[in-house]
Amino acid sequence: MPDSNNTTYIQIHPADNVLVALTNLAAGTPIQFNGERFLLATDVAAKHKFTISDLNAGNDIFMYGVLVGKANQPIPQGSAITVDNVVHASGEYHLGNRKTDWHKPDVSAFEGRTFMGYHRADGSVGTCNYWLVIPLVFCENRNINVLKDALTEKLGFTKPRGYTNEVDKLVDMYRTGQSVEEILQADLELTPESKTAQKIFPNIDGIKFINHDMGCGGTRIDSDALCGLLAGYITHPNVAGATVLSLGCQHAQASILRSEIEKRDANFSKPFYILEQQQLGTESTLLQQALKQTFAGLIEANKVERQPAPLSKLCVGLECGGSDGFSGISANPTLGYLSDILVSLGGSVILAEFPELCGVEQELSDRCIDVPTAEKFMHLMRTYNARAEADGSGFYANPSPGNIKDGLITDAIKSAGAAKKGGTSPVTAVLDYPEKVTKPGLNLLCTPGSDVESTTAEVASGANIVLFTTGLGTPTGNPVAPVIKVATNTALYKRMPDIIDINCGTIIEGEETIAQAAERMLNYVIEVASGNITPKAVKLGQDDFIPWKRGISL
Template sequence: MKNLYLQIHPLDNVLVALQDLPSGTKVNFDGNDFELITSVAAKHKFSLQDLATGEDILMYGVLVAKATREIALGEALTLENVVHAARDFSLSKRNTEWDRPDVSAFQERTFMGYHREDGSVGTANYWLVIPMVFCENRNVNVLKDALQAKLGFQQPKGYENEVENLIALYKAGKSVEDIMNADLEQSASKPAVPLFPHIDGVKFLTHDMGCGGTREDAITLCGLLAGYITHPNVAGATVLSLGCQHAQTSMLQQEITLRDPNFNKPVFILEQQELGTEKRLLEEALKQTFTGLMQTSSQKREPAPLSKLCIGLECGGSDGFSGISANPVLGNLSDKLVTMGGSVILAEFPELCGVEQELSDRCVNEETASHFMNLMQTYNARAVASGSGFYANPSPGNIKDGLITDAIKSAGAAKKGGTSPVTAVLDYPEKVTEPGLNLLCTPGSDVESTTAEVAAGANIVIFTTGLGTPTGNPVCPVIKVSTNTVLYKKMPDIIDLNCGTIIEGDESIAAAADRMLEYVIRVASGEIRPKAVILGQDDFIPWKRGVSL
């Protein structure tokens, strides 16, 4: 560790501890010498000056908290002495000037993807089986049991052997202590050989929506499902409908046409109440799904420019290092992709609280800026009406590891979006149509936000985490990036890349971004499967507006 602490922005009146610092640690910063009067855990912050009650606390150059009592020079910031605070925001002058990064090393690079007729390019090739309503979830799961293993798409689990070992120990009369201390070896399962080698899998999505909610809920769900059906990583779909639900198949077809007026992928829609027996429904679904796979199995990867990448920017299980390691690296990668004509999606609106002014000023025109500010205000008002607000976003894990206010968390989360102008602001579940940085209104909840980013067109998601989270997606590769080396070594089964090198002073942000982009190209080409794909982490949760932070 080359440094013990860090000032993120010249205006900040706090420092971030880069490792555990005991009380009495000598600090020399900007010509001033002082000692810590409290211990400060790694990732947490301590004051650079004596702060009076009510005084502003700045990080990343913005207001992130106010002191609730006097805080002495060298004292740790805690929930006991600070409270969330953020600046008001308003429509202001455009600030769209930015320094484009050097992309000469990637300008002529390509990835191997699936070219679709609408001009998009997939990084994978999946068939979907989707229910219009939760009543059809059981039938979707029956199809999954029938098809997945037989077609060679079953994810190898390997834990059945562990259970057999436990049963054998029990039958042998072993004690609870013996069983708890037993070494359960996990035998390696041979991967199945797919019947259709150019299809990456059949994915079965289930959800708890489609009926019983508002008409807005039904339309929004249909838009989300249409986003998946029209997604470049999807070859075709089988849709199961009961028939009487709010989310009608006619709504789905309208939303598909809205996203792709010339849509011509194979999509089979089956209504149970029209067909009659469950047996007839399932047999028709099996036949049509199988013939759909036959029709699309000849699709192959071909070279595509990096401008065809649309990357979802996500963070979850964030810590006090997120905003100074993995998120700025992702921001640098975002700027590089935008420079090459690609698209990036910055979502999680509750985690943009406090940086609204900067982001609205970066919008390419006043209409886009006003749309962003209105979405932020409306979303927060809905959260308040539900008994909460953006201030309640940080989780216990976030707080434990240094993100003690939502504004601190947000200022670091926004770093994923880099510095390029905001070309478009989208409301959930709209689709990306413009290259550049797109802001998408979603909750901060990992799976709901990732689900929405993919529906908006992300064909790769890069997910930074400081605490570790297994989040994935059914149709889009999710690359997991650790903010610290401890996590990278502790959870190698779910983490793909490490940005703890930034904290340790061993790598620059730009160099780490280049390393990440090389990895993205290999994932987009199907050369590498991220850990979430290997584990079959097929998380899919539609967002019900106004409920989730």
């Protein structure tokens, strides 16, 4: 990248014909680039891009070395590119030659390192130890909530901090006749509510009660996929056992769930209970049986303790949400470098969000270890996009208003930066939702770009930790896998410290390199995996869970 000492703008790849503003730049600002000097023709906000030379309508725009858009009108040199003067465009892709040679990073600082995890009978290792209580169909959601109310506090599992004290204060103000203006200006900073009783099962991190709106009434494909997704959670290394409530007549049958469990673990031996309401009769009978069996399962699950495990037992999900124009420059490449370290150590990483791989298909398909893997990736990408286009919303429609406001004006710009999370290692496997990771290395998993749906799917595929980058701030977590939030910029890190764990804005500011940030991040991951650090999403109880309906979701 030329002008390495410059802190106001940057060229990401030598083939790019736009520069990225690192700070707000006013019209008339002098730009010195490749021996040429010109003045900005327009204001350019931080994270946005401006042209190096004059562009005519129809000219290609390149970022990260790939096609990301086309000018739809003349754009003078030094002008910001916007949704008004640029439209989405991405390169064609085809089956090419294998390009699996890569430069492995120095991993000497991590060789021989271990984390303290929960070893399972199938050889996997969990970073947490949870019990699951889940419904096979949405009809059982109310009963799941009844079990949650009955078990959580009595067993000493703390709930996320509520705001009942604040509500008490507002009620008191109303009763004493204070005005609406006084209520709106009231200081509600009160003493935190008292914690629950002593924990009964110290080796269990919690009971996770999951609700969803599927299982019946939709397509059989969706109900079958739901069973696969739930099987992924039940067999997950972070899960000690599960209680499943079934109504009995729904599409998502217990027999399908058992078959999906066997696909993932032929010798499945965790404590596991399925209760069917229509078979048991009264709601009271169902709930009493569920309480007794869950308690018995917790006794068994509590016998497992943390033991050392090699870093090769880590499977890290790579996610981004609320992305901005710095995502592909700071946080995402840091995840990519960490991914390469972990792959070099024999671990697994999952790169998902297929709509956000639009435009980089050629590179990723060429990195696939063999032709069938490359063909599967290209088939999934083409099929997914075609279904989206048939419904009037192709991959081009992926960027959100927040993405656009902060510099990601086309899907290809967003995708080229999002793909940096996958590093440079070969693609060892391509998985269709909700398949499970079975090979070490970089796995591509077909999911939507939607944050929660994608994170839900990555965990079902085996991610025992998720790294989640965000430039705008996204309060997302997962019921069973710790989600570590990574800020792309320091302003966000300071503005939302309650949801952000790690800051990569230090890269934008020139305080550390991507390699240094990645090593710092991996040390943090090891501490989280060992139970020594609790990420903000876990503290806040952000147990987001949304199964993907294979209809169109970008």
